[in-house]
Amino acid sequence: MNECHDLKYISKNKKQGLRVIALAGNPNVGKTTIFNGLTGLRQHVGNWPGVTVEKKEGILKYHDKEFLVIDLPGTYSLTASSIDELIARNFLLGSNADVVVDIVDSSSLMRNLFLTMEIFEMGIKNVIIALNKIDIAKKRGISFDVKKMEKVIGVPVIPTNAKSGEGVEELKAMISGMAEGKATTNPITPIYDEPIEQEIGHISGVLSETPLAQWYNVRWLAIKLLTRDQEVIKLVLNYLGPKKMDEILIHISELERYYKHPLDIVIANQKYEFIDKLMHQFVIHFGEVHETFSDCMDKILTHPLYGIFTLLGVFYLLFKFVFTIGTPLQEFLDNTFVSFGQLIAPHIGNETLRGLIVNGIIGGVGSVLSFFPLVFLLFVAMSILEDSGYMARAATVMEKIMRIFGLPGKSFIPMVLAFGCNVPAIMSTRTLEDERDRILTMLVNPLVPCSARMVVITFLTGVFFSKHKALVAVGIYAISLFLALLSALILGKFVIKGEESPFVMELPEYAIPSWKIALIHSWERSKEFLRKAGTVILFGSIAIWYLSSYPQAMGSGLSYAEKLGKVFEPFTMLMGLDWKAAVSLIFGIIAKENVIATYGVIYGIGENEEALIMLMRVAMTSLQAFVLALVTTLYIPCIATIGAIRAEGGNKWATVAVIYNLLLSSIIGVLVYNIGLFLGL
């Protein structure tokens, strides 16, 4: 292959003389549907040479003629910034196509014509525009004067509705005619500001004297040089040499100084404005921009103030839903485990084995497993909120609050993910480019209560706050989130300083959630809870049982668990928590659910579930239970989360996270307990 062709991809079919039709267009414009409509079942799927991008080819039979149809990757422009764009661009540059069918979405014509103009600028003349999704455009009140459009744009325009097949036969006829040279075209190309046009003229003049002019449209090459397209710079350098190239680059820099912007954005802006003016010549109605249901809802749900109240209200209702339906199911499961323990206990002769199975395994794992309905229902509610489109709005509200507290805007993704699990949330901090943003988000992320901590919150609020459990649960969530934001403010101001990195969101349309999808998603997520109960919590429960039974049974003051708890009791008593709470918190570091498993083992839920609740109510006040739920939510993250922080931020930040969470939870625990005592709670 000649060196000068190094931007081009030459199709084998072209060499064989088969007439080729290329389908170009933006992603999701109905290109594949039109491809199917043109080729029927005569298709072949492979890869583009050297890459794993799918290449679809098919045969179009029209009367007695055959054409090879190639579906190019969907792109928004031909800037070669992605592999898809590079494939499409190089294919078109190689003059491989006898006809290019540019499929445009008539309901979003502006951005679609941006690609059309780029194709025209390459000097490709045999282009047909398939004005697709014409039905959607009609519904939106958009209408076109197609004849005028053809005249203005300079190529044939065929309105199509690929889904119904409308216009496909006309398109086939036009393809056939154009491939046989029966159609003449005169594609319009954008005209830029005078300084840019002058430079295009100057560069084109220089390039016209090189062999490149034989193979490429020199105006296209000049425009690409102005936009500092690296592929084109390399190509042109081969023919102009470094001296002339430097002169061109100096001119480009001067122009950039004149516009105070890189020329790629200047040219793109002017191209966009050019299309805007063109469209006014052939679009009869642009469709009315009126407030949709979605717009009205967004005004409330993403409002800085109403949005927060709505968010709190939605989460209150979420917990109300989970508790109302989930509690009877949880109690049923509890009783089932108790009955099962009582059923098998007499059949196990060996006392140690009976203790292990009934108190250790059934008591520990059973107390956690009985929360499965609550976890499942939480995920059902979350899935419904996600599918309805509300979660994206909630994220917008959270992002606004987070920004006030100095958290980088993009942190809201890991913060939202953390409501499910902190591990993927911390892993997702990889999307934050800025080191400061990443570290800050990682450090405050464990303060967002995950679903494991939800189990503990649910358990303790259920036992101690039967009337207002949903409200107390939301309160604990609100305190944790407030502390996460406050921590971000403090850490961001004094520990990790940096710059904000901007981003923008496209909110999904509101939709009626599907119960089926919600149930499938919830099951997918809840399975992990069951897996965890069968592994980490099972081993945790066995360990707790062992430590609480040896060397002497609990109550003697000599069991390992009591000894361990007593070591930490002087410290935990500052927040009103005894040695049992201390032990449960230690085991909670392995997995937060172990906090409940520990109580299950210590109080022997395997033998009597009612007794557990009664004993806990005797051993603990509502204030102490509230403090325990809060401290469990705030203290040292679970091992998996610490591991994730270590993997993403290193030992230093994992240590900082552990110390910071421990300090924060201790301060809050002591404060809340003593303020509560002072208020007589």
Added chain:
Amino acid sequence: MGKLDDILELIKEGARTSKEIAERLEISAEEVEGIIKILESLGYVEKIEIGESCGSCPLKKICLGSCIIFKGNIYQMKK
């Protein structure tokens, strides 16, 4: 300069949703979203890939399950 540049400026200034930008520029949210896609292809913004289901999530191998799925597209400005 033009709409593309205006949108980039608004993102830098802190506008966070396409609707917010659309209101400020008095154009439709669809047009804003179209321009964002052009800006993406020009390399000014990049899409943050977030899994739409557990099956398609790039973090599924390390995930302990139960993450929250964010629907919608997020584009961040390239530095």
